[in-house]
Amino acid sequence: xxxxxxxxxxxxNNNFNQTKDLVTELKEFNFPKDVSVMISPAYPFLKTSxxxxxxxxxxxxxxxxxxxNNGAYTGEVSSEMLKSIGVNNTLIGHSERRAYFNETDDVxxxxxxxxxxxxxxxxxxxxxxxxxxxxxxxxKLVKTQLDNTVLKMNKESWKNIILAYEPVxxxxxxxxxxxxxxxxxxxxVRNYICECYDNSVSDNVSILYGGSVKPSNAxxxxxxxxxxxxxxxxxxxxxxDFNLIIEANSSL
Ligand code: 13P
Numbered sequence: 001x002x003x004x005x006x007x008x009x010x011x012x013n014n015n016f017n018q019t020k021d022l023v024t025e026l027k028e029f030n031f032p033k034d035v036s037v038m039i040s041p042a043y044p045f046l047k048t049s050x051x052x053x054x055x056x057x058x059x060x061x062x063x064x065x066x067x068x069n070n071g072a073y074t075g076e077v078s079s080e081m082l083k084s085i086g087v088n089n090t091l092i093g094h095s096e097r098r099a100y101f102n103e104t105d106d107v108x109x110x111x112x113x114x115x116x117x118x119x120x121x122x123x124x125x126x127x128x129x130x131x132x133x134x135x136x137x138x139x140k141l142v143k144t145q146l147d148n149t150v151l152k153m154n155k156e157s158w159k160n161i162i163l164a165y166e167p168v169x170x171x172x173x174x175x176x177x178x179x180x181x182x183x184x185x186x187x188x189v190r191n192y193i194c195e196c197y198d199n200s201v202s203d204n205v206s207i208l209y210g211g212s213v214k215p216s217n218a219x220x221x222x223x224x225x226x227x228x229x230x231x232x233x234x235x236x237x238x239x240x241d242f243n244l245i246i247e248a249n250s251s252l
Pocket of ligand 1 (some may be wrong): 170172173174210213231232233
């Protein structure tokens with residue numbers, strides 16, 4: 001059975017005190033038991049977040065990892081380092097990493113391999129640009145993004161993989177994909193995963209939607225069959241809004 005998940009990607013927002021305050025505020029909520037909640041603060045605050053959340057079910061996720069274990073890679077952070085501070089999850093392939101930091105499919109494949117080999121769970125992000133959608137190339141593009149990366153992993157690895165479909169044109173723009181557009185892509189991806197492996201993989205992988213999800217549109221998106229939750233940017237910076245989005249994903 002696949003899990004319902006809501007994850008907050010805080011991106012490059014919140015200083016130390018703001019991070020502590022938001023984590024502390026989130027801890028106070030009684031989140032529904034059927035939704036797994038994750039947050040992704042900036043690197044310097046991951047350890048503090050893990051410590052503050054010791055007695056909580058909220059999981060801490062890193063926003064990125066480097067594709068090597070250790071060594072002369074100034075400014076980078078490895079899977080092993082994250083594990084050593086109790087971070088067991090990482091985002092990989094966010095469109096901002098692809099666009100601003102030149103992360104190609106080849107680099108992302110290395111990152112996925114390193115993360116999985118170090119027993120990190122990954123949330124792998126993918127999605128098309130507006131131009132791809134306008135030229136009706138979005139399914140082909142997403143298929144290629146997945147073929148070049150996660151679909152190279154063996155069947156066993158999929159218990160540690162979560163997918164996040166984030167159409168680039170919907171990120172931070174206020175323009176959300178319609179629930180139908182999200183469902184159509186999620187269904188396409190799930191069917192394709194079934195073709196590549198079998199339904200023991202496709203039925204169990206959680207596929208999140210990301211891109212301008214807010215309390216007012218969350219439930220209609222999450223109600224779609226193949227949408228298992230959300231990866232939330234802007235709205236996850238408000239504890240109140242994030243909680244409403246989490247509640248929107250609960251069936252309890
Ligand atoms: P917004 O929710 O701000 O559109 O960001 C989505 C996102 O990029 C999450 O990773």
